[in-house]
Amino acid sequence: MKRSLGVCYYPEHWPEAQWPEDAARMVAAGISRVRIGEFAWGLMEPEPGRFDWGWLDRAIGVLGDAGLEIILGTPTATPPRWMLDRHPDMLALDSQGRPRGFGSRRHYCFSHAGYRAEAARITEAMARRYGRDARVIAWQTDNEYGCHDTVLSYSPAATAAFRDWLAQEYQSPDALNRAWGNVFWSMAYDSFDQIGLPNLTVTEPNPAHAFDFRRFSSAQVVAFNRMQVDILRRHTDAPILHNYMGRELAYDHFAVGADLDIASWDSYPIGFLSDRLEADADHKRRYLRQGDPDMQALHHDLYRAVGRGRWWVMEQQPGPVNWAPWNPAPLPGMVRLWTWEAFAHGAETVAFFRWRQAPFAQEQMHAGLLLPDSSAAPGLAEAAQVAGELAAMPDVAPARAPVALVFDYEAAWAWAVQPQGADFDYFRMVLCWYRGARELGLSIDILPPHAADLGDYRVVLMPGLARLRPSALRALDGFGGRALIGPRSNAKADAMATPVPLPPNLPGMDLRITQVESLPPGMTEPLSGGGHVLHWREHLQGDAEVLETDAAGAPLIVRAGGLDYLGGWPDAAALRRLIRAACAQQGIETESLPEGLRLRDTATHRFAFNYGPDPVVWEGRSLPPAGVAWRAR
Amino acid sequence: MKRSLGVCYYPEHWPEAQWPEDAARMVAAGISRVRIGEFAWGLMEPEPGRFDWGWLDRAIGVLGDAGLEIILGTPTATPPRWMLDRHPDMLALDSQGRPRGFGSRRHYCFSHAGYRAEAARITEAMARRYGRDARVIAWQTDNEYGCHDTVLSYSPAATAAFRDWLAQEYQSPDALNRAWGNVFWSMAYDSFDQIGLPNLTVTEPNPAHAFDFRRFSSAQVVAFNRMQVDILRRHTDAPILHNYMGRELAYDHFAVGADLDIASWDSYPIGFLSDRLEADADHKRRYLRQGDPDMQALHHDLYRAVGRGRWWVMEQQPGPVNWAPWNPAPLPGMVRLWTWEAFAHGAETVAFFRWRQAPFAQEQMHAGLLLPDSSAAPGLAEAAQVAGELAAMPDVAPARAPVALVFDYEAAWAWAVQPQGADFDYFRMVLCWYRGARELGLSIDILPPHAADLGDYRVVLMPGLARLRPSALRALDGFGGRALIGPRSNAKADAMATPVPLPPNLPGMDLRITQVESLPPGMTEPLSGGGHVLHWREHLQGDAEVLETDAAGAPLIVRAGGLDYLGGWPDAAALRRLIRAACAQQGIETESLPEGLRLRDTATHRFAFNYGPDPVVWEGRSLPPAGVAWRAR
Amino acid sequence: MKRSLGVCYYPEHWPEAQWPEDAARMVAAGISRVRIGEFAWGLMEPEPGRFDWGWLDRAIGVLGDAGLEIILGTPTATPPRWMLDRHPDMLALDSQGRPRGFGSRRHYCFSHAGYRAEAARITEAMARRYGRDARVIAWQTDNEYGCHDTVLSYSPAATAAFRDWLAQEYQSPDALNRAWGNVFWSMAYDSFDQIGLPNLTVTEPNPAHAFDFRRFSSAQVVAFNRMQVDILRRHTDAPILHNYMGRELAYDHFAVGADLDIASWDSYPIGFLSDRLEADADHKRRYLRQGDPDMQALHHDLYRAVGRGRWWVMEQQPGPVNWAPWNPAPLPGMVRLWTWEAFAHGAETVAFFRWRQAPFAQEQMHAGLLLPDSSAAPGLAEAAQVAGELAAMPDVAPARAPVALVFDYEAAWAWAVQPQGADFDYFRMVLCWYRGARELGLSIDILPPHAADLGDYRVVLMPGLARLRPSALRALDGFGGRALIGPRSNAKADAMATPVPLPPNLPGMDLRITQVESLPPGMTEPLSGGGHVLHWREHLQGDAEVLETDAAGAPLIVRAGGLDYLGGWPDAAALRRLIRAACAQQGIETESLPEGLRLRDTATHRFAFNYGPDPVVWEGRSLPPAGVAWRAR
Ligand SMILES: [Zn+2]
Ligand SMILES: [Zn+2]
Ligand SMILES: [Zn+2]
Incomplete structure (x- = not known):
């Protein structure tokens, strides 16, 4: 498949007279796709029930006439002000009980039935009008689910929906009480209607309560998205996608993605380095204008899995942004690098956000390909350069990688609910493991937690999977490659309970964790093979072959068959060493790359x-x- | 008295069939006492007014048959969910006005009359049923008063009760206005019903207001506990105790303890090091798996004073816990060390928390003596070792120590209300002084602030006593030993007022503080005798003999008769030096101990x-x- | 004009019998003016409508008889408790929606019409009684507007008033929508009554919304003050002033000052160093007991501008205060130094806060000239020394400075609303520039943003003026001296929009900013002439002459005519160098001062x-x- 470039465009922000020139310049820059519409509800439906499609018809006309393919977004992330008058209780409440009000975006609770009906109504209206329009080659649902911490809502609507969800899940209060262990601290419920949300408790709530609230909240996102997809499917055959965010783990993207045709995500390498990466000051200084060398690739691989192979970058940072704590400019060349990196990971389309920098409102300091005065911003030339290179290049088709990493959103929720150490974070750990493999020059595929077959991969990385799904346990049973598993793997039964037999209870491995320890920064345990464990260590008991120990000779890594269990969080040196050894054993070539090369x-x-x-x-x-x-x- | 071991057990968490084996294994490990019941209200009274004692009868039966002595707890820290329907306003509000809801524990306001009546009702029911049961050798009221910051409540119930308390205390609004100095900033009240709680004011509230709210809040805990004690006394002759927490200063334990027969406390050395100790990273790293070397001993000595000689450890950490920022495991041997240390300080019983690690709910990551699969956790062997050593040992009877330290909860409130320096904390200062004496190998007795007689002690430490009680002033008058007093001693009159004549106004000492300074971290003043003062320094004026000065020759330590006044917070080196000199003068032998030895x-x-x-x-x-x-x- | 000393006095805090002696001692110390009354509403009007002037008549009598000149304050910063019963909704709400309650001071919302009427009523009553009293030589309105973050209120009263203000400002919702760019994210309003305050939005609100709320909030302070001034003017010919605070930027002091005759401010050098100064630990340690060497002078010069030449220090720190994180004592001599420094900057009167330290309430740890026992505190002798020196000194008349700095409160709001870098702060930048000039021994005048004429200044500093007013642009057009302008100058059009043509669009300078970058701590760019830029840098394009570049040769400082534009935030070395060069070019002599000398x-x-x-x-x-x-x- 030939890869393509796109751009996000807001015709409603500019005079109509400017549209044709904008379209022509896009085409001239080698851009073939344009996303529109996703924040324009206020113009589509200026009053409840009164639609105005004229401007959008004309915009699609101008863009289509220029030969651009259109991705049309449903505008449900930005309900207009009149919606609040119809549904005053549609707002989410934050964990402190404060309403999250009108005046920016994403001001809705996923559980509010009234708002969901309104979202269905506008989706239906758009789908009817443009569903069969050949110029619209894809649809986007909503925008960046979860952005601004919007998955967890503590509203009355969420409370009511949570009770219903629990009733479906557990069928009786007694069953729920047993599953959650509510006998502890006399927390048992007599009816589902007594159950509240797990915020504002005196001390921590029952982890089962908090974990189920996270499962429920994720399911509400899935249902909200499915509602839109179901409507769109009735009116269009175009593929449907959503633009996911970076390091957004509050809902299960695999579950949302199962209803969609393509995954896409919004890649802001420099913004993410500044505002959502654990790294020391040296690392942040070194990569200040480039972004972390593994953060984008990890998301590319993750969303390739979420999209079952089909994925885009829907918003590519083209210059400084406005929303991170600090907002430096990309090093010259980085816009091109990021774009090529996405293509190398299999992206079908990379779209830049946005065409022209807005001179007003929240994102006026967010760079575009053009400056507000319509002159070219630095990113435009790099985009055009990639377009030229793409044209000269044979097709960039993805290949299966030799190494796989299993990723599970539920594990992120489990450890968020029960970190046990203040800095234990699932994503952070996954990024460390992923980085370890990348520093060896490896390409990686990411697998969902319910992957039934690992057989094509010779080396599989499985850090911190709180609960191994039955299919994964079956796949590990007699696995012929080398799986690196742990720490905290299979440590949870349903409802966050500790299973008996004790974890990790892996197929064919005689091993029990008898004690776990979270370690503060600066406390490490040396690994006998080199490097250290940090953040976390476990005490291992059983007959499994001991591969490595701590300084006192206590086992830290054991082996049985194709499975290696790691009773700690290895540091970067140890991860490189362990993954290199696994690859060597499995005949996979690795490299010793200079720092920063991938x-x-x-x-x-x-x-x-x-x-x-x-x-x-x-x-x-x-x-x-x-x-x-x-x-x- | 022969010392004994105990354990906290939750029969309601396990199948009845397992109880006999559990009991037998306890006895086999040398454990003779078992605490039960304190969180089981939901099972005792599954519906309002319907009691189910069967399971508890049977549990007491099984445990008693095994020869175990039972401590029975009233379950008032965990009211069941139905209680909220009866008393929707029973919840405490936090200082930001948010209700502290159901879903964990301690979800009640001490001032709520309705809940207090319910607590009386369940206490009465339990007392009637088990008060004369010989197997129940002690009673525990509630659980860990104050844990999770639950003493200060900003609820309507607390507001009403505070007004009543103020009316009792001051008799007229005018008297209150005068005492608080409400003429300042036009804050006078015309009636007690106009007085609110001292939260959410525009800038800091009147310190008299905040201090009285703390006195009131402490009195509510005392009253709540006394209510239970009064009921229990009518039905049992067994001793009554409460399990206090570590570094819990929000209520006056001497006042609660006056109504009880025995003090006990819950000792979590590693958790406390991580979450409630000011210390640099080196210290925390050094003692990561042992706990601070003086924190336990200070509490042992404090609660021995609170229990007027009789005290227990009710919950002894037996392995990693779940609730601190980081939760490493104890160094092998530390469970034994902690237990012996408690006995050496006079504990009658040391009970471990808990028998078997729960596989569910909030504390599932909290170690027990057994793992969830009933195999032995590392702590069990150490407990059994102590049991054997105890049996071989002659009786461990406490002795009067040569050195005393006066401890006053009101001083903690005074400095919390008016720290004057952002890191000035009463407990922190007391621990520094206590540590200084301990590093010299000294044993210490702690005295309540109303101690009338210091005569048996040759060296008395009195740091930061905001208000010296009349009895203490009388005891200091002509004191024949050596008292080290200050800084900020006797600096407050009633209602947090500055007294005239100016502080410290000590008997026989001509001394006025003319200026005080709080010092940021890193700012110190050298003491002419060695070491420095930090955090705090005072400017001293008067005829008292100058012992030590700052670099400029200004007095920092002065003497009159048996009293030395310290116009600053001495660092560790200075404290060791000063206490050693006082001991030498009084003929008390001191040691030079290697670091970490006590x-x-x-x-x-x-x-x-x-x-x-x-x-x-x-x-x-x-x-x-x-x-x-x-x-x- | 002969300079004078004053003191703040609270006769209501002390027995009447003590007043005559207090007055006599003030006079003996060389103090000739005394401020009274500003917190005494509760005594003036103990019940609604019942006035008690007797005590105040007698206090004025005693003080006047001693020869003291009186400044009388309206007491509207401290409404009595009964006011809340009349106006329960008069309280401000904080940005989290919590009422800011009774129990300290400043517990009112500037927008509450009912409270404004009450404030008018007490002002009228005081003005009628004392307006023609010759002993009252000046009036103070309220006290420290904005202190304790009290300008921005999120109350219903503020919401209603904000809607009215917007309706006046924009005339139609459509005009507002266009100005704010509400088409972005479908944020358009159909009526003014739909507009809320810009707090508690899901992500950041529209910067236009937030900025207008700041303009509105400032206007409410101006209106509140003008209401009092209008009343006072009807009854008195004495000058009217207000006592501003340090680093208080939430309202436009130039606008408030335009209605007043004199500016005054409350100078707490050591408190401000500790609680409102960005500086490293070394700097804070070095100046711990002196205060920052430029902070007071900057305020002196600023408030001289606000007072159009006439200004006082109304509250001068005389010893340790109580409200900063740390509260050390001034170095001996500093009270004299601060006082003389104020006179050297043109202060007419320096009044100490306060006469005698209060033994009760919030400020009992705040030093006075006397201790609570009426003995002299250290500050008294220094005050008396200054009085003697003043008497011996010829008049201290201010002179026009050779260097001007333009200061704009709106710029502070613009960058607070849109910092773009987490540590970008307008005041912080201004202080750096001011310090750069002061380190060269320069005297500086501060100009308001609407200054129409720069012609008398040879060097003008203009850092970060978000929007250059038309008068300023005219003044820069053909400016004959040397103006140092930037960064972020003229970067905003109305309603926070980005202007086209792009910034800075300076008269006679061909220059466009094509990209801006905020830089995290530790990231700097070298300036070719020496030093670095930090925090902020811009990419400059145009034909203006390049003066200095970064290491890669990209322009950072350019020149056209009398204007130098700085595309970054210069560090201290660069600022000294640049200002020195500008002065040299303009024939202004500079010095190389040892550190700390001014x-x-x-x-x-x-x-x-x-x-x-x-x-x-x-x-x-x-x-x-x-x-x-x-x-x-
Ligand atoms: Zn977003
Ligand atoms: Zn607790
Ligand atoms: Zn103030």
Whole structure:
């Protein structure tokens, strides 16, 4: 498949007279796709029930006439002000009980039935009007579910819906009491209507309560999205997608993605480095203008899995943004690098956010491809350069990677509910493992937790999977490759209970965790093979073969068959070493890359990306900072 | 008296069939006492007014048949969910006005009359049923008053009760206005019903207002506990106790303790190091798996005073806990060390929390003596070792210590209300002074603020007593030993007013504080005798003999008769030096101990405890980490 | 004009019998003015409508008889408790929606019409009684507007008033929607009554919304003050002033000051160092007992501008205060230094806060000139010393400074609403620039943003003026001196919009900002002339002459005519260098001062102040710490 470039455009922000020139300039820059509509409810339906499609018809006309393919978004992330008069209780409440009011976006509770009906109504109206329009080649539902911490709502609507969900899930209060262990602290309920949300308790709520609230909240997002998808499907055959966010773990993207045709995500490498990455000041300084070298790739691989192979970048940072604590500009070349990296990971389309920087409202300091005065911003030339390179390039087809990593949103919720150590975080751990493999030059596939078959992968990484699904346990039973599992793997039964037999209870491995320890920053345990464990360590008991120990000789890594269990969180050196050894054993080649260099293999090429601020040498050639290179495999 | 071991047990968490084996294993481990019942209201009274004692009768039967002595707890820390329907306004409000809801524990306001009546009702019911049961050898009221910051409630019930309390205390609004100085900022009240709680004011409230609210809140705890004690006394002759918490200063434990027969407390050395100790990272790293070497001993001595000599450890940490920011495991041997240390300080019983780790609910990551699969956790063997050693040991009787420290909860409230320096904290200061004495190998007795007689102590430590009680002033008048007093001593009259004549106004000492300074971290003043003062310094004026000065020659320590006044917060080196000199003058022998080693004298023995991570030599023998040794005195 | 000393006095805090002696001691110390009354509403009007003037008549009598001149304050910062019964909704709400209740001071919302009427009523009553009293030589309105973050209120009263204000400002919802760019995110309003306050939105509100709320909130302060001034003017010819606070930027002091005759402010050098100054630990340690060497002077110059030349210090710190995180005592001599510094900057009167330290209520730990026992505190002798020196000194008349700095409260609001970098703060930047000039020994005048004429200044500093007013743009057009402008200058059109043509769009300068970057701490760009830019940098495009570049040769400072534009935030070294060069070019002499030494020129003298903790040499003489020296010019 030929890869393509796109851009996010807001015709409603500009005079109509400017649209044709904008469209022509997009085409001239090599852009072939344009996303529109996702925040324009107020113009589509200026009063309840009175629709105005004229402007949108004309915008689609101008863009279509220029040859641009259109992605049309449902505008349900930005209900107009009149919606509040119809549904004063549609707002989410935050965990402190405060309403999250009108005046920005995403001001709705996923559980509010009245708002859900309104969202269905506008979706239906748009689908009827544009569902068969050939210029609209894809639909986007809503915008960035979960952004601004909007999945968990503590509203009356959420309370009522949670009770219903629990009633479905447990059937009787007694069953729920047993499952949650409510005998502890006399917390038993006599009816579902007595159950509140797990906020504002005197001390921590029952982890089963908090975990079920997270499962419920994720399910509400899935249902809200499915409602839109079901309506759209009745009116269009175009693929449907959603634009996910970075490091958003409050809902199960695999479950949302199962209803969609394509995954997409919004990639802001520099913003994410500043506002959602645990890293020391040196690392943040080194990658200030490039973004973390593994953060984008991890999301690319994750959303490729969520999209079952089909995925886009819907919003690509083209310059400084406005919303991170600090907002430096990309190093020259990074816009091109990020775009090529997405393609190398299999993206079908990379769309830039946004065409022209807005001179007003919240994102006026967010760069576009054009400045507010319509002159070119620095990102435009890099976009055009990629367009030229794409045209000259053979097709970039993804290939199966030699290494897999299993990712589970439920594990993120489990450890968020019960971190046991103040800095224990599932995503953080996954990124460490992923980085360890990437530093060896490896390409990686991400698998959902219910993956039934690991057989095609020789090395599988499974950090911190709170509960191994039956299919995963079956896949591990007699696994012929090498699986690196742990810590905290299979540590939870249903409802966050501790299982007996004790964890990890892996197939064919005689091993019990008899004690766990969370370790404060600076406290580490040396691993006998090199490196340390940090953040977390477990005390292992059983007959499994001991591979590595701590300084006192206590086991930290054990093996049985194809499974290695790690009773701790290895540091970067140990992760590199362990993954390298697993690969060597399984005949997978690894590299020793200079810092900041990353590789990615497609079906036909090996790509190299220099994220570092200094030139590096790769296969004999010098790659400057922000340099991209490729060769045939 | 022969010391004994106990354990906290929750028969309601386990199948009845397992009870006999549990009881037998307790006895086999040398455990003779078992606490039960304190969270089981939901099972005792599953519906309002319908009691189910069967399960508890049977549990007492099984435990009693095994020869275990039972401590029975009233379950008022965990009212069942139906209680909320009867008393929707029984919840405390936090200082931001948010209700502290159902879903964990301690969800009640001490001032709510309706809930107090319910608590009386269940106490009466339990007392009637088990008050004369010989197997129940002690009663515990409620559980950990104040835990999770539950003493201060900002509810309507608390407001009403506070007004009543003020009316009793001051008799007229005018008297209150005068006492509080309400002429300042036009804050005068015309009636008690105009007075609110001291939260959510525009800037800080009147310190008199905030201080009286703290006195009131403490009195509500005392009254709530006394209500239970009065009921129990009508039905039982068994001793009554409560399990206090660590570093809990929001209510006056001496006042609660006056109504009880025995004090007990819940000792979590590693959790407390992590979540309630000011110390630098080195100290926290050094003692990560042992706990602070003085924190337990200070509480042992404090609660021995609260119990007027009789005290227990009701909950002893037996392994990693779940509730601190980080939760490492104890160094092997520490469970034994902590237990012996408690006995050396006079504990009658040390009970471990808990028998078997729960596989569900909030504390499922809290270690027990058994793992959830009933196998032995590491703590069990150490408990059994202590049981064996106890059996072989002659009686461990406490002895009067040579040094006393006066402790006053009101001083903690005064400085919490008016710290004047952001890091000034009463408990923190007391722990520094206590540590200074302990580092010299001294045993210490703690005295309540109303102690009338210091005569048996040769050295008395009195840091930061905001208001010296008349009895203390009388005791200091002509005191024949050496009292180290200050800083901020006797600095407050009633209602937080500054007294005239100016502080400290000590008997026989011509001294006025003309200026006080709080010092930010890193700012110190050298003491002419060695070491520095930090956090706080005072400017001293008067004819008292100058002992030490700052670098400029201004007095910092002065003397008159048996009293030394310290116009600052001495650092560790200065405290050791000053206490050593006082002891030398009074003929008390001191030691120079290696870091981490602590001593404690009983009537017959000297005990040594190595809290440090390295071996140390004590009187010629090598003590390993977590080592305990003793010799006859 | 002969300068004078004053003091703040609270006769209502002390027995009447003590008043005569207090007055006599004030006079003996050289104090000639006394401020009274500003917190005494509760005594003036003990019940609604019942006035008691007797005590105040007698206090004025005693003070007047002693020869003291009286400043009388309206007591509207401290409405009595009964006011709440009449106006339960008069309280401000904080940004989290919590009422800011009774129990301290400033518990009112500026927008509450009912309270405004009450404030008018008490002002009228006081003005009628004392307006023609010759002993009252000046009036103070209210007290410290904005202190304790009291300008922004999120109450229903504020909401209603904000809607009215917007309706006046924009005339139609459509005009507002266009101005704010509400088409973005479907935020348009159909009526003014739909508009809420910009708090508790899901993510950040529209910056136009937040900025207009700040303009509105400032206007409410202006209106509240004007209401009092209008009443007072009808009854008195005495000058009217207000006592502003330090680093209070939430309302436009130029606008409030336009209605007043004199500006005054409350100077707490040590408190401000501790609680409202960005500085590293070394700086804070060095100036711990002196205060920052430029903070007071900046406010002196600012409030001289606000007072159009006439200004006082109404509250001068005389010793340790109670309200900062840490409260050390001034170095001996600092009370004298601060007082002389104020006079050297043109203060007519310096009044100390307060006469005698209160033994009760919130400020009992706040030093006065007397201790609570009426003995002299250390500050008294220094005050008396200044009184003596003043008497011996010729008049201290202010002179026009050679350098001006333009200060704009709206710029502070713009960058508070849209910092773009987490540590970007307008005041912080202004203080850096001001410090740069002061370190060169310069005296500085501050100009309001609407200054129409810069012609008398040879060097003008203009950092971060979000929107250059038309008059300022005219003044810059062909400016004959040297203006240092930027960064972020003229970056905003009305309603926070980005202007097209792009910023800075300065007269005669061909320059566009094509990209801006906020930089995290530790990230800097070297300036080719020396030093670095930090916090902020811009990418400059255009034909203006390039003066300095970054390491890569990209322009950072450009020039056209008399204007230099700085595309970044220069560090201290660069600021000194740039200002020195501008002065040299314009024939203004600069000095190289030792650290901590500051100069100030009056019409007749040059003053030197040693803020540092070590002696320094100035013009051949040694100045000790806290030393003050002067010589004729
Ligand atoms: Zn977003
Ligand atoms: Zn507790
Ligand atoms: Zn103030």
